[in-house]
Amino acid sequence: MRAFPVKVPSGARYWTVIDSDLQVVPVADQWLRHLRFGRSRAELTTKAYAEGVALYFAWCDRTGRDWPKAPRDLGLFIVWLQHTPSSGNVVLGPGAKPVRQERQVNKVLTAVRGLLTFAVSIAEAPAAVLGQLYEIADARDLPIAARGEDTKLAVRLGVQHRLHEPETQVDRATDEEIVALFKACRNARDRLVVLLLSRVGLRRGQAAGLLRRDCHLLMDSRALGCREGGAHLHVVRRQNSNGAWSKSRLSWVQPVDFLVVQAFDQYFDERYARLGAGGSDFLLVNLYREPLGMPMSPGAINELFSDLARRAGLDRAVAPHMLRHAMAGNAVDAGASLDELQALLGQRNPNSVLPYLHPSRDRLRDAVTRVPSPRELLEDGTR
Template sequence: MPSGAAYWTVVDGDLQVVKEADRFLLGLRLGRDRAESTTKSYAGGIALFLRWCAATGRDWRTAARDLSSFILWLKWQPCRSERRPTVVPGPGAEPVRKARRINGVLAAVRGFLAHAVAEKAVPGWVLERLYELGDTRDLPVQAQGEDGAMRYRLRAQHRLPESEPEVDRASDEEIVAMFRACRSARDRLLVLLLSRVGLRRGQAAGLRRSDVHLLMDSAALGCPVGGAHLHIVRRQNQNQAWSKSRRSVVLPVDFLVVQAFDQYALERHERLGAAGGDFVLVNLFREPLGSPVTPDAIGETVESLARRAGLERKIAPHMMRHAMASNVADAGGTLDEIQMLLGHRHPESARPYLHPADARLRKAIDRVPSPRELTEEGLR
């Protein structure tokens, strides 16, 4: 767009923009302030829906009555188009798309069709095929609201059950091995930003030098926050880096991270001088020099470090974020502290990130008195 903001859209077989889908995706990107990755995912889901409609001779405006057939098609139709009109899976065949991906496509289709209903491009009865409509009369009195007004709520009719994906934490030994495998101060800083600050890869790639306050007193910078810290700010970045949270957060950093920043500043100055712009993590060893690294490049760097360190499994950046949260918990950090350090809105959001160390579990068991100790205490 002329403003510089980017979003994904959908084109038909003649490479013409599908206007209804384009308006929905543009509103999703601007009106709801969604990330470009979200519009990309939604555009892909809508494109699959329109492709299914074209392949089966259905009008997309009324195809909601056959969403069960669409789910079956999603489950077995190959990702790439083929000449065969149908796909017949054999015994024991693995579905082409898992439940999580199918549910993501259905969410995009529901949003698209609901938007089309609001624009009167689709009949109103389509909503009845997408959602189960209910009101607050069947809820407990405490949940009905203080004003007593009746409210309506929607529940998606089509949703596959999916197992919650588990993300393991990177162990301290794995992180140390990767740190030692680094061949540059930049990569050492990256490992610490992921494993000791808990940044997502998009947050690390989008970090600006103006966000880094390493002075004990930042008043001279116009910042009221004391101690070394980072400001995580959501922006539209040229390297497609995006902070997931809309809220800006301040994250404290320890002396190891401060030291890594100092060493990286020297390395960066030797390679680039005063060039390189305001991004913290930039290309130092490949063209174009000084350009900001991308989130995908951070993922590739972490995988490369894991291989170079001789680790037996693949390590992803998010596993290092899990390690940070678990280490804070093992050190006595409370759930609300971990929530704030991860940038979550609710404390419960931090629970999946906690992987207690074996030593902490052992100490928890050792703290429980034996029945003999309880009996002897009672006799006294």
């Protein structure tokens, strides 16, 4: 069992699951197609889910289990995931270091639950499976404050099988690290990528998905049919041939500053020198490796940052998303309000902004020193 990419006639791609005879697993294929085209999930999401359910089908096959009935033994599947490498050739005994950490196991379980829930909905698995996957309860056992104002009976679901994950938080790239990455760039395109993430705050999928027509760098964009003033980018969620995908369902206008505009100018000069007027309509394309003019993928941006961190001699790996956190932290440190940050990050839910708040040490110290001492309060009260 393994995940396998499929390209449909429209040019869009998704991932499915094939067995040892290279035959598509029907229920998995139907579910993954539904996710990709019915629910507009990213190609990379279908890849992750396909890899997860491929492991589930492999476990069922190797242990002689019928996949619709195997959820009753999902605890054994978790142990198998923790101690069996992807090759399946060696099973490591308890006490050995797990081959998959808690977060990886939980991602596989999420995919398996999605598949089995879909299978129940199309009568490919018995309804009793849902009780093996979820704890079903109502809202009456919740504290009064958590029930809300609606007095109607509310049914809620909790997953049955989930490993506890150590709390991790995406760190913020420091200004020194960003400058080091910028200096390690060998061409204008790579410098633009660094700025798109660190000063504009784009995700790697959003940067890789930009088209040239999304970039309005004039002070007056009415000539381009756009009423937005100042230099800006249009961040749009769309199906892209390079697998790039905007996580946000929102489309929004993102203002850019003079440093980013300058980087665009240098990149366009570089691109024209290499490709002339040709190349893909994507903004970021291959300039120094084949196939020339084809769009960069999100994975290529990951590779770029790995190379930049190595060339810059950084003490730690700096992932692309850490630059988005740096942009958010720098914006707040400079006085941006939470609603401004929400708009700049393209977040629909205000609570989604909270993980991006990384107050600087200086700002925390200033917050402490602003608190008056008891002596000051007493003196003010006696005047």
